[in-house]
Amino acid sequence: MSDRVEENTASEGKNVANNGSLSGAVIAVAGAGGPAGHATLVRLAEAGAVVVGADNNPERLAEAVDAARYARGGATVTGETVDLLDLDSTRAWADRIEKEHGRIDGLVHLVGGWRGSASFEQTSLADWDLLEKLLIRTVQHTSLAFYEGLQRSDRGRYLLISAAGASKPTAGNAAYSASKAAAEAWTLAMADGFRKAGGEAGPRAAAAILVVKALVHDAMRAERPNAKFAGFTDVKDLAAEIEGVWSKPAAEVNGNRLWLTEKP
Template identity: 75%
Template sequence: MKNSGGPLEGAVVAVAGAAGPAGRAALLRLADAGATVVAADADAERLASAVDAARYAHGGATVIGDTVDLLDPAATRAWADKTESEFGRIDGVVHLVGGWRGSSSFADTELGDWDVLERLLIRTVQNTSLAFHDALLRSDLGRYVLISAAGASKPTAGNAAYSAAKAAAEAWTLALADSFRKAGGEDGPRTAAAILVVKALVHDAMRAERPNAKFAGFTDVTELAEAITGVWDRPAQEVNGQRLWLTPHP
């Protein structure tokens, strides 16, 4: 059954990087909360599977998939414009584009890993935030939600490139939050950019592959999806520019 009467009933939410396990969970939860969900990913086949799963789970839910290269600023802006034109509003962007590369030690870091992670973890945040900025300001409940990692605040030797990329993505999102704050004037922001921080994510397929692993401190993708929708349950002034920790603060 689809929920009704909540803050996402009738809202339009774009999900960037929707084809992975976290994206699938987010699509399901957002659809359950009553949102129209517009999902984007570069992998058309996996995206179609994720969209179909959300539609099947919630009969009557509007879940749409768009194959978009989020590394292309023009393509990302075209996706934002198309979404707002088709549905008349955009109330949220959930950024789930991910990727990880690491090394056994700091000295073994490959700078090629930075080149990959800069594109996946930073450039996609830049493109989506710039493309959707004005539309989110036009909403009375706009939210931009970045998923980040605890390593951005406490980097480890073998995760230099990953942690630095995550930290840069957080800084960019906090600058977006400041733009929303300034736009709100004396009344405070009506639109918010928030960061959900996890240690790492886990899902059922990972548990099946490693049945003896503890995954201590990991956040299940279904818990993450619940936290994502929860950002709309709180006032914009309360969550704008905040790191919301789903794992103990390091």
């Protein structure tokens, strides 16, 4: 089951979405209702893309969709509440996008979550049970659901947002870091599928990982005005990097970790 946030009229969308770096591209964003989702929907809409967001919170999703439409008047931006923990529902979402728009050029995976502990021995396996669903299972489902559609595109991209902790886990973040590492491995396996499918000509589509230390946004700064957030990536900067991936050849980004913070 899914609920649609209806778009502006198609004619309005065509009037404004005919220029920009992503003109004509159709890009889905999973986890679109959070701060990173807000920034990404806005950036992609401003770049001329048709943007389709999904989130499990319809109120947050509607706010993100409205913000993206406001940023670029008449842009085609839609939202659906999709159960990304259900593979059939995720496949149906991917199929609807391609059927309605005739193509699918990208999936940006922003579904997140964090649980941690004061020490390794205090790690709760209940945290793992939750994070396995949020950070691994949703990646499995979106990658499987969108894989074939992205290969039919001439600029298909699957982008996972990950954390530096996946490469250098700390004692109190065992469940989180292990979940992120597993999601990265799954995405790299998808990239290898694109590589093999491309043969000598090189991959037609690409799967890549954007790595941050952590994300920061305006509301966080307002809540903690004295905090430095050293090494954090602003969600608007992340959105700009996401847009930029489409300007690079598939072979250049496929199977790579694109670091937005210092490597650990």
